Amino acid sequence: xxxxxxxxxxxxxxxxxxxxxxxxxxxxxxxxxxxxxxxxxxxxxxxxxxxxxxxxxxxxxxxxxxxxxxxxxxxxxxxxxxxxxxxxxxxxxxxxxxxxxxxxxxxxxxxxxxxxxxxxxxxxxxxxxxxxxxxxxxxxxxxxxxxxxxxxxxxxxxxxxxxxxxxxxxxxxxxxxxxxxxxxxxxxxxxxxxxxxxxxxxxxxxxxxxxxxxxxxxxxxxxxxxxxxxxxxxxxxxxxxxxxxxxxx
Amino acid sequence: xxxxxxxxxxxxxxxxxxxxxxxxxxxxxxxxxxxxxxxxxxxxxxxxxxxxxxxxxxxxxxxxxxxxxxxxxxxxxxxxxxxxxxxxxxxxxxxxxxxxxxxxxxxxxxxxxxxxxxxxxxxxxxxxxxxxxxxxxxxxxxxxxxxxxxxxxxxxxxxxxxxxxxxxxxxxxxxxxxxxxxxxxxxxxxxxxxxxxxxxxxxxxxxxxxxxxxxxxxxxxxxxxxxxxxxxxxxxxxxxxxxxxxxxxxxxxx
Amino acid sequence: xxxxxxxxxxxxxxxxxxxxxxxxxxxxxxxxxxxxxxxxxxxxxxxxxxxxxxxxxxxxxxxxxxxxxxxxxxxxxxxxxxxxxxxxxxxxxxxxxxxxxxxxxxxxxxxxxxxxxxxxxxxxxxxxxxxxxxxxxxxxxxxxxxxxxxxxxxxxxxxxxxxxxxxxxxxxxxxxxxxxxxxxxxxxxxxxxxxxxxxxxxxxxxxxxxxxxxxxxxxxxxxxxxxxxxxxxxxxxxxxxxxxxxxxxxxxxxxxxxxxxxxxxxxxxxxxxxxxxxxxxxxxxxxxxxxxxxxxxxxxxxxxxxxxxxxxxxxxxxxxxxxxxx
Numbered sequence: 001x002x003x004x005x006x007x008x009x010x011x012x013x014x015x016x017x018x019x020x021x022x023x024x025x026x027x028x029x030x031x032x033x034x035x036x037x038x039x040x041x042x043x044x045x046x047x048x049x050x051x052x053x054x055x056x057x058x059x060x061x062x063x064x065x066x067x068x069x070x071x072x073x074x075x076x077x078x079x080x081x082x083x084x085x086x087x088x089x090x091x092x093x094x095x096x097x098x099x100x101x102x103x104x105x106x107x108x109x110x111x112x113x114x115x116x117x118x119x120x121x122x123x124x125x126x127x128x129x130x131x132x133x134x135x136x137x138x139x140x141x142x143x144x145x146x147x148x149x150x151x152x153x154x155x156x157x158x159x160x161x162x163x164x165x166x167x168x169x170x171x172x173x174x175x176x177x178x179x180x181x182x183x184x185x186x187x188x189x190x191x192x193x194x195x196x197x198x199x200x201x202x203x204x205x206x207x208x209x210x211x212x213x214x215x216x217x218x219x220x221x222x223x224x225x226x227x228x229x230x231x232x233x234x235x236x237x238x239x240x241x242x243x244x245x246x247x248x249x
Numbered sequence: 250x251x252x253x254x255x256x257x258x259x260x261x262x263x264x265x266x267x268x269x270x271x272x273x274x275x276x277x278x279x280x281x282x283x284x285x286x287x288x289x290x291x292x293x294x295x296x297x298x299x300x301x302x303x304x305x306x307x308x309x310x311x312x313x314x315x316x317x318x319x320x321x322x323x324x325x326x327x328x329x330x331x332x333x334x335x336x337x338x339x340x341x342x343x344x345x346x347x348x349x350x351x352x353x354x355x356x357x358x359x360x361x362x363x364x365x366x367x368x369x370x371x372x373x374x375x376x377x378x379x380x381x382x383x384x385x386x387x388x389x390x391x392x393x394x395x396x397x398x399x400x401x402x403x404x405x406x407x408x409x410x411x412x413x414x415x416x417x418x419x420x421x422x423x424x425x426x427x428x429x430x431x432x433x434x435x436x437x438x439x440x441x442x443x444x445x446x447x448x449x450x451x452x453x454x455x456x457x458x459x460x461x462x463x464x465x466x467x468x469x470x471x472x473x474x475x476x477x478x479x480x481x482x483x484x485x486x487x488x489x490x491x492x493x494x495x496x497x498x499x500x501x502x503x
Numbered sequence: 504x505x506x507x508x509x510x511x512x513x514x515x516x517x518x519x520x521x522x523x524x525x526x527x528x529x530x531x532x533x534x535x536x537x538x539x540x541x542x543x544x545x546x547x548x549x550x551x552x553x554x555x556x557x558x559x560x561x562x563x564x565x566x567x568x569x570x571x572x573x574x575x576x577x578x579x580x581x582x583x584x585x586x587x588x589x590x591x592x593x594x595x596x597x598x599x600x601x602x603x604x605x606x607x608x609x610x611x612x613x614x615x616x617x618x619x620x621x622x623x624x625x626x627x628x629x630x631x632x633x634x635x636x637x638x639x640x641x642x643x644x645x646x647x648x649x650x651x652x653x654x655x656x657x658x659x660x661x662x663x664x665x666x667x668x669x670x671x672x673x674x675x676x677x678x679x680x681x682x683x684x685x686x687x688x689x690x691x692x693x694x695x696x697x698x699x700x701x702x703x704x705x706x707x708x709x710x711x712x713x714x715x716x717x718x719x720x721x722x723x724x725x726x727x728x729x730x731x732x733x734x735x736x737x738x739x740x741x742x743x744x745x746x747x748x749x750x751x752x753x754x755x756x757x758x759x760x761x762x763x764x765x766x767x768x769x770x771x772x773x774x775x776x777x778x779x780x781x782x783x784x785x786x787x788x789x790x791x792x793x794x795x796x797x798x799x800x801x802x803x804x805x806x807x808x809x810x811x812x813x814x815x816x817x818x819x820x821x822x823x824x825x826x827x828x829x
Contacts, residue, residue: 052462054461075464078461083462085455085459089407089452090458093460095380095381096382099382102470103463106470106473107465111473137409155464258600282606286607287513324507327507331671334673340672351672354672357670357671361670364509364510368507368508368509369605371606372598376599376601384599397527397595399547400547400589401547401550401595401596403543403544403546403550404548404593406551408554411552412555412558415559429561430562430565430566431563432562432691432695435695435699439561439695439698440699440703442556443700443701446549446704447711449548450708456544456548457544457545467540
C-alpha cells in the first residue's frame, strides 16, 4: 500500500547557510499516527514546512500518496497535507472564524452553498459550530486551536501535521484535543513535547535532533529508553514510572 | 490623539442600519457629510434639519445618545479652539449677554462646531453599526484598491494582538522599576518598539506561510459575502438625498 | 493632528483629496512591481504595528508624554512607498472606524500625516545620510533627524493647507508659528524614538531596515560611535533654521528681522499683496505680508521638493532591486 507520506534524503539550509535538515528519510503509512519528538531547534517545524512545499528543499523529495511534490502538484499536495501551526494566531488570519475556515476551500474554488456546507462540516467535526461568527482574538487558546484544525480539515486533507498542538492548553482543553484527534480517522504527524500525549495518541514515534532523524520505533519502547530520551533533551514528566508504561489497550 | 483606539466603536444591535450593507452605509454617510460641509454656515435652519435627521438616524440605529455624546469627545480640542474664536478674533463686535465678542469669530466658531459635530456623529453611527471587517469590505466595494483593503484586513485582525503584546512589554518594564520622565530615558521604550516591529514582521512571515499552506495563490479568494441589494441602496440614499436637497437650497438662498 | 470635517474649506478638501489619492495610487502601482504576495500580510502586520505604536506614549519632559506618528519610521523600515501606503491605511481606518478625523478631511489628513511624513521624511533621511558615515550609527542619526524634521514638515504642510482653506479667522502666520513652534518639541520626541527604534531593529535584524539596504555587513558591524560633533551640529543647524523662520511669526517677533527686510527693500506693503487664491481668513491680519508670502512659498516649495524627491527616490531605488528579484 502506498504510504501516505514519503520523504527521501531531504536536506535544507536556511538562507544564511545554517543546515537545518540533513538527509531526512521518513515513511508514514496511511492511517498511522506518528509522534515527532526532539529538542528545540532540532528542525521539526522546518521539516513540517517542507511537507507541504511551503519551504523548498535543497535536495531530496517529498511524496504525498502517489504524488511527488513539484511545482505542478503543489496545490494538490497542500490540500492533501494539512499543516496546523504552532501558534494558532498565525493561522487564524481572517476577521472571523467562519471566514477563516472558508479560506482553504475557497482557494479550491468552492463557492456559495457548497462552500458554506464545507465550513459547517469542518466546524462540526471539531465541535466549534457556535464559534462561526466570532473574532479569533476573542477565542480561548483551546477554541483557537480547534478552529485552526477546522480550517485545515475544511480542505479534506489526507493527513494532518500538527505542530505542538497541546502547547498552551489547559488540561481540559488538552483532553478535548486528544479526543478530537483520536476521533479523526486520518493520518497524523504530531510534533510535540508532550510525551504523555505522544503515548496516548501515537503508536509510533520518531526522534529528531540537529536536523536528522536519530531514532524510530514504537512509542512505548522509545519512552522507556530513558538514556535515549536524555540524550536528546527529552524527559518524562514527574511521576511517570517508565517501567509501568505499556501501550494503550 | 492616539490613545484608546484598539477598542472599536461597534455596538451589537439588531437595527435596520446594522443590517444595511456596508458599502451603502459608507457612501450614504460620506455624501451626507459632504452636503453638510458645503452648507453655508449662516443657514442655521439647514443645520437644525441636519440635527433632526441625525437624531432620527440614531434612533433607528438603536443607539443611545449618551453613547454618542461620550464618543464625540474626540472633537473636543477643535470645539475648544472654536470657543475661543469669538473672543480673540477681530472685526465687528456685538454684545452677547453683556460680553463683547467678534461677530465673525462667532460665526466661524459655529461653523467649526456644527460641521465637526455632524461629521463625527455620522462617523460614530457608521462605526457603531458596522463591524470593522465589514467596513473594510465596504470600502473595497466602493473601489478602494484591493491592495489597501487586504492590508487593512490584516491590520485590524492583528491590531489588538500587537497592542496587547506591546502593553505587556510595558508592564514588564514597569515591574522592574522603569519610570521614565524625560526623553533621554525613553530608550527602553524605543527598544521595545523595535523588538515589537521585528516580532510583527516575523509573525507576518508565518501568516504568509499559513496562507500558502491553505492554497493561497496570490489574491484573496471570494468568500461569498452578500453585496448591497437594491433595497439597501434605496434605504441608504434617503439620508444623503435629504442632505443634498437641503444644502442646495441653502446655497441657492444665500 | 486629525482634522475634523469642515475644518478647511471644500476646495482645499477636494484638492488635497485628489493629491493624496493620486500619490497613493501611484505608490501602489509602483510598489506592485515589488509588492509580492508576501508583502501584503507583512505590510498588514507592519500597519498593525504602526497603529499600536501610535497608541503608546513616551516621556518628553517632566512627566509630560508624547505619541509617535511613525511616518518616517515606516518609510525607513518598509521603504517610502510601502511606508506611505501603510500610514495612509492607518489614518483612513482611524477616520472610518474610530471617528478620529473627518471623512471629508481625509484628503489633507492623509497628505499631512502619511504622505508628507513618509516621502518627505524619506528624502530628508537620504539627505542626512550623506553627512553621516555609512554605518549603523549613521542610519540611526539620519533617522532621528529625519523623523524630527518630518513632524515639523507635517506641521508646515498643515499650515500651508490653512493658507488655502482656512474656515476660521486665524491668520496664516499665527497658525504657522503656533503649529511649527509646537511641533518642534514634538519633533524631538519623534526623532529620538524613531532613531532608537531603528537602532534596535538594526541590531537584531538589519535585513528588515529598508533604509539600511545599502550597507554591507562590515559597515553594519562598524560599531564606531558617531561623531557627536557632526550630529550636534547638524541637529542644531536644523533647529536653528526652523527657529529663525518661526520666530518672526511669534507675537512681538523680531522687529529686527522686519527692519532688515524693510532696509533691503524686500518688504512691499500693498493691500492686495496676497494672491486671492488664498483663503481670506488666512491672509487677514498678517503681520508682514510679503515675508509671510515668502515663508509660505518657501515652505510649500520645500515640502513639494522633498515629497517629490522622496517619490522619485522610491522609484529609482526600485529598478536595481527589480533586477535582483528576477
